[in-house]
Amino acid sequence: MTDVMAKSEPEALEESLPAVQRGLPWWANQRFGLVVVITGLVVLFSTLRPSFLNVDLTLVPMQADLSVFVVVGLAQLSVLSLGHMNLAVGRMAALSAFAAGLTYDRLDAPLFVGLLVALVAGALVGAVAGLIITATGISSFVVTLALDFGLLGLVSLLYAGFTDGVAFSVHPAGMDTLRFDNMSDYCSGSVCGPPIPLVVPFALVAMLAVGILFRLSRVGREILMTGSSLRTARLSGIPVNRRILQAHALSGLLCGLAGWLLAMNNGAFSATLGEQFLLPSFLAPVLGGTLLAGGAVSVLGTVLGSTLTTVIQKGLNLLQFQFDQLQILIGGVLLIALSLDRVRHVIAERRGVRT
DSSP states (O other), X not given: OOEEEOOOOSGGGGGGSOXXXXXXXXXGOHHHHHHHHHHHHHHHHHHHXXXXXXXXXXXXXXXXXXXXXXXXXXXXXXXXXXXXXXXXXXXXXXXXXXXXXXXXXXXXXXXXXXXXXXXXXHHHHHHHHHHHHHHHXXXXXXXXXXXXXXXXXXXXXXXXXXXXXXXXXXXXXTHHHHHHOBGGGOEETTEEOOSOBTTHHHHHHHHHHHHHHXXXXXXXXXXXXXXXXXXXXXXXXXXXXXXXXXXXXXXXXXXXXXXXXXXXXXXXXXXXXXXXXXXXXXXXXXHHTOOTTSSEEEHHHHHHHHHHHHHHHHHHHHTTOOHHHHHHHHHHHHHHHHHHHHHHHHHHHHHTOOO
């Protein structure tokens, strides 16, 4: 579940894909570079602030945050596979969280029912975006930007109408358990689980599902083929409009999951939920090797990219950097990471390797 590129299926697509002459040296592999940078930052932050390795203060909350940002990165990855983008990831998450909160508040529904409602709401909004793109031919940038502004107003109106503009105060059964407990709280005899928050398995399931989709399923391969070459995909008989709609629906579904997870972590369903999603949603997959032009994705790389940004934020917070300073330093570290990625691409071009 590392890199997934458009494969030669159906066979008519084989000649359109460049042959790999030689692989990259191990030190130029992008995932290896991210691991090195993450390891170096962990050593640096733990040296400057030993509390960085404190389980309850840092590691457990960081895992909870990471779970959300991994899912957000996968939501963006789903449309980047086409060479598209989703600028409405945060608003889709907010609308989905509102739908879940309303379900809990008005129907007193179990926890999993609200999750299903959030997933369906996100998938429907994503499908609408995909439908508009396929029906009009307008770029995903314009469609999702317009959708972002529309959802911003809609979410505000919905909260104003149903909660007088405040967050839902409802706490369904199991919400506090998901928010505060981790696996180490549950023991069988003398054996206890690891200090992993209970929200982490939701992100793991999302990772496995997306990885299997793009690596093993026909739908995933055809989405990648569409992103690699729209014209070739059409000539090969791939239903490209359907695949575009499905990729955007998947992105919306994952936004719904991210919004629900963030609401679980925060303990509230509010209109501002998801405002910080846009930048991390791009950084995680792009740093991890997913191509902006489409046709290749990396689930493992997305996880590593999310880990890098989360480690940076947590470490600088512990060093008591102000918000503006934090943004500048994060930008600098990410610029370095992207520069190293450019070096990798130059090496690949010289060797004739498809990256």
